[in-house]
Amino acid sequence: MFRAIAVRFLSKQAVSKVPERNYIPRRALMYVPGDDYKKINKAFGLDVDCIALDCEDGVALNKKDARSNIRAVLDQGKPQKKKNYDFGVRVNSIESGLCHQDLESCLTGRNLPDTVLFPKVEEGDHLKWFADEIRHLIKNNGKINLIIYIETARAFINLNEICKTAMQLSKRFNFIPSALVFGSDDFCANIGQRIHWKFCMHGKKLVLVAKAYNLQAIDMVYIEYKDLDGLKLQCEQGMRMGYTGKQVIHPGQVPVVQEAFLPTKYQIEWAEGLLKSFEEHQKSGKGAFSYRGSMIDMPTMKQAQNIMKLANLAE
Ligand SMILES: CC(C)(COP(=O)(O)OP(=O)(O)OC[C@H]1O[C@@H](n2cnc3c(N)ncnc32)[C@H](O)[C@@H]1OP(=O)(O)O)[C@@H](O)C(=O)NCCC(=O)NCCSC(=O)C[C@](C)(O)C(=O)O
Numbered sequence: 001m002f003r004a005i006a007v008r009f010l011s012k013q014a015v016s017k018v019p020e021r022n023y024i025p026r027r028a029l030m031y032v033p034g035d036d037y038k039k040i041n042k043a044f045g046l047d048v049d050c051i052a053l054d055c056e057d058g059v060a061l062n063k064k065d066a067r068s069n070i071r072a073v074l075d076q077g078k079p080q081k082k083k084n085y086d087f088g089v090r091v092n093s094i095e096s097g098l099c100h101q102d103l104e105s106c107l108t109g110r111n112l113p114d115t116v117l118f119p120k121v122e123e124g125d126h127l128k129w130f131a132d133e134i135r136h137l138i139k140n141n142g143k144i145n146l147i148i149y150i151e152t153a154r155a156f157i158n159l160n161e162i163c164k165t166a167m168q169l170s171k172r173f174n175f176i177p178s179a180l181v182f183g184s185d186d187f188c189a190n191i192g193q194r195i196h197w198k199f200c201m202h203g204k205k206l207v208l209v210a211k212a213y214n215l216q217a218i219d220m221v222y223i224e225y226k227d228l229d230g231l232k233l234q235c236e237q238g239m240r241m242g243y244t245g246k247q248v249i250h251p252g253q254v255p256v257v258q259e260a261f262l263p264t265k266y267q268i269e270w271a272e273g274l275l276k277s278f279e280e281h282q283k284s285g286k287g288a289f290s291y292r293g294s295m296i297d298m299p300t301m302k303q304a305q306n307i308m309k310l311a312n313l314a315e
């Protein structure tokens with residue numbers, strides 16, 4: 001009997017799936033220092049998927065009152081643009097001692113940001129702290145998206161536990177885990193190494209764990225912001241690894257990144273043709289068939305669907 005119960009329990013576990021959630025594209029995640037009104041206004045005029053007003057490292061220590069600016073911007077209401085976009089606030093880390101004030105300021109006014117970007121998360125307990133904070137601050141059943149920053153060696157060691165805790169807490173608290181960000185600059189500082197693009201192993205681990213939890217994976221900042229060719233190359237490398245977007249720090253980087261994280265015309269044409277052909281072959285009872293010289297079956301069809309989903313979302 002115990003065996004029967006155990007088998008039933010295990011099979012229930014085996015089929016439990018990470019839930020699908022509404023997908024907000026974040027191809028370019030653009031930082032704007034929260035103390036700089038000029039840059040904030042400029043950002044609202046850009047065609048960018050995600051704007052993150054920053055309280056953290058883009059703001060000098062003697063300007064940490066940036067949170068009041070951000071509160072004022074939020075109170076005016078999210079500026080509407082032709083296309084919807086994600087409007088977030090990056091707060092300071094727990095370790096800084098400033099996080100509580102930042103959260104209090106950005107979550108208690110007239111309007112909530114869409115998303116809170118939470119830096120230097122190192123263990124599940126950091127998320128428990130976060131969940132407890134926002135439980136007291138957010139009123140009227142409000143809900144925010146959460147973007148989690150992985151930027152230290154400890155965070156990489158605890159990555160699975162961090163994501164698991166985020167998923168569990170999100171069932172009881174008012175946030176939706178949405179993405180993992182690779183904070184490569186802090187990671188380099190943390191491990192005492194400078195040439196960060198060599199750390200592909202960690203970048204790949206982040207993508208893998210993000211996918212396992214149905215989260216977006218957002219790639220490192222390219223700080224040589226005038227080198228657009230280098231940026232394009234790094235976008236392509238990241239996209240091939242499975243990243244869904246990239247952090248940017250300057251308006252000039254935005255179009256390159258927005259474009260790079262879209263399927264090309266060739267990929268769209270390939271996917272459309274494949275899906276049509278797949279449907280026809282299914283009707284005639286063929287699970288596997290040949291298309292433009294390659295063997296196609298269910299997994300390739302799903303890849304084509306992914307391409308079309310991405311192409312449609314960004315329209
Ligand atoms: C690099 C800087 C200093 C060059 O700033 P600049 O003013 O010298 O540049 P510019 O070329 O003269 O700027 C041209 C125009 O763009 C505007 N502009 C320029 N940047 C922005 C911006 N971000 N948002 C909105 N507008 C911006 C600027 O105001 C100007 O506007 P104008 O034509 O009307 O006069 C400037 O671009 C900047 O401050 N960028 C943001 C830096 C930042 O936020 N850093 C922190 C995020 S990265 C990070 O934290 C790491 C991570 C993830 O945590 C980890 O890997 O660990």
Ligand SMILES: [Mg+2]
Pocket residue numbers: 057119151183185186
């Ligand atoms: Mg950082």
